[in-house]
Amino acid sequence: MGMSWPSRTLWDVRRMYGVRGLMNSGLSCCINALLQCFSATTELVDLLNRWQTQDESGDPYNVPLQLKKALQAMKDQHQHAPHYDFLNCLHHNYIYRQCQHDADELFLAILNLIQQQMSDSNLAAEIKRLYxxxxxxxxxxxxxxxxxxVPTFFLSLPLHLREGKNKLEECISLFLSEQQLxxxxxxxxxxxxxxxxTAQAFKIVTLPSILCIHLKRFRSDRGFSRKLECEVSFPMSFNMAENDKKENPAAEMREASYKLYAVIVHSGSCAFGHYTAYIHSVQEGAWYYIDDSSVYKASWKEVQGTYGGFGRTAYMLLYRRNSSETVQESSG
Ligand SMILES: [Zn+2]
Incomplete structure (x- = not known):
């Protein structure tokens, strides 16, 4: 075959796999990367599609409605800019264009706006429960x-990182273990x-279908922000139960295996950075790297290249709970 013309390859990928790039518009790389993750979260797409939106159908500033429309438009190859209305909508909800955003803050802000603006409060609650x-x-x-x-909850698990080398499972154990405040x-x-x-420890009560992990790479010391480039290795699959070292873990924790399906990657510094994403297509059983409008097929080894040390580093990880376990439990 030899070298193929890049644009041809990109077009083929979009046509064949339905994974498509999104043009960068007004520093939208962070929103673009999040949209790729939302699109890969089929559970979220299904919940939004179940929503009867007659009341909101004309509202350009309703975040869940415009998110639903953007995710549908991303599947339509004829749509030139499926995310423009969503970017506009966020801008009117104080998530401005031409601004650098933090992917975790933006993720939480969008989930919050869904809770506030979705007319079907039951579906909104189901979306929250997903995470x-x-x-x-x-x-x-x-x-x-x-x-x-004190009961509490997280929609993304904020993990503290140490300088040097970190392992995801160790970061989770550290998060759960007792720490002096x-x-x-x-x-x-x-x-x-x-x-x-005071000392504080966390105990897991229930685990969600989608486990969102936030690697806290941005640290503020006396007014100065800096990015931790340290290494954080993460597995393709892991069992949360093995991270809880307590004597009597909740029944919930006996079976809790998760598989990675999306990684939000940050490159650059605090002051000037760029977001991209790795997405695992379940249908194709393959990884894709999406850098705004460009889509490339990728390998697991390339995903592991974002562990850290330099350059592009993983910032958020999205794991999906293995659903076959629950089936086995209920049938056995
Ligand atoms: Zn006391």
């Missing part, structure tokens, strides 16, 4: 050992009746 990691924070007073349990973050102890040095 919702329910936890219990165990807060312990280090002075008198008094313990309080920093000065200024201490809790009020009801027994001591004053603010005391």
């Amino acid at each position: 919702r990691i329910e936890m219990e924070a165990e807060i312990r007073c280090l002075e008198c050992t008094y313990k309080q349990c 920093e000065i200024g973050e201490e809790f009020w102890c009801d027994r001591c009746d004053e603010k005391q040095p």
Whole structure:
């Protein structure tokens, strides 16, 4: 075959696999990468498609409606710019064009706007449940050992990274294990009746279908922001149960295996960066790398190239829970 003309290859990929690029418009790379992830989250697409939108059909500023339309338009090869109305809609919801965004903040902001603006509150709740990691924070007073349990939840799991080498499973274990809170973050102890040095641990109560992980690469020290280029290795599949080192993990944790299907990649610095995405197509069993309008077929080895150290680094990971387990459990 020899070398093929790049644009021809891109066109073929779009036609054959339905994975398509999105033009960069007003620094939209972050939104583009998120749209690729939303599009690959078929559970989300199905929920949005179930929504009867007669009441909102003409509303250009309704975020869930314009997201639904953008995700449908992305499947239509004749649509030149399937995401323009969505970008416009976000701009009117204070997520401005010509601005650099943080992918995790934007992800949470869009989920929040869906909750606020979707007329069908049951479907909105189902969308939230898709990502919702329910936890219990165990807060312990280090002075008198008094313990309080506070229910809490995350839509993306914020993982602290250390300089040097990190493993995803270790970062999750560290997140769940007991940590002493920093000065200024201490809790009020009801027994001591004053603010005391506090330790906090998280316990998983329920795990979602879609596990969104946020690798906290941006750190703020005394007003200066910097990006951690440290290495974070992550597996294609893993079992969350193995990360919870507690003696009595919840029943929920016995079977909790997840498979990676999307990675949001950040390159550059805090001040000037670019977002791209790796998406795994279930139908094709193949990875694609999407850099705005360009789509390339990729290998797992290339995805692993975003572990870190330099250049393009993984910033958000999207894992899908293995559904065959639940089938096995209910039938057995
Ligand atoms: Zn106390």
